[in-house]
Amino acid sequence: MYAPGVPVAVPDEDAVLVRSAIGGDDEAFKELVRRHKGTVLRSAARFARNPEELDDLGQETFLRVYRDLRSFRGDAPFRHWLSRITVHVCYDALRKRRREEKDVSLEVLAATVADPSTGNGPSAWLARMILDQAMSRLKPEDRLVITLYELEDRSVREVAELTGWSETRVKVRAFRARQALKRLIGGDDER
């Protein structure tokens, strides 16, 4: 599934651009970046902590695409191949990242949500903030799978294709990640 409102390029046009880029046409590659940057950045934004990190993840994705352009076989749409690379770059970043500092206490955020004076429930922004905080304490593979499966609402098969994992592994990971998230949001921090 891809973000709504994102222009989806015609695969043939992408293939032509890829061929030109392999031939050394920088403008062709720039056009590929221009077409797909929204999709890549929207996916990477689920993993980035700030705009600088998002920029790094996006650039790293396209640098890897450029480097591996010759290995793109063209039997599947370019955007599928690009999505897989995006997921791998983000996963690598999650694994490299040390366990994050608690910027904002989950308990404080949860209390804000529970406070009747703040309204009927959490705003979308606050819910995302709480989820981000909780997910930052998950293992990288758990965070990856919960992001793709729950937040991006992809199917198990899609997640398996993007990550290169088996469907069983995706299901197990998704289940464990959910359990961990419930504990975290419920205030029962596993640390």
Place this chain on the structure above:
Amino acid sequence: MNDKPHDRSDVELDRYIALARQAPPDISGVERNFETRVMARIREGREPWYAWAWRLVPIFLVLTILLSGWSLSSSPVHPADPVTMLASGTQEVALLDNLTGE
């Protein structure tokens, strides 16, 4: 979507997830001129090693000047001709031995 049992905490988590989906991350700031930055990094990575060499010239120049200054200030004086050596008096005996072949 999921074949998992739904207790109260599941419902709460689903509520958070549903709300979080409604708040897509803001990428507008990063999106601006993104392709230009990517292309700049690609060109940077493509530069051959000697394209960087000229940037090291000032460093080597300063190093050369410093080493020359240090070399001139710390090296001992070696008089070139025997008369000067005699005049200095410090190596008189050795020089005379040398000149007389002893």
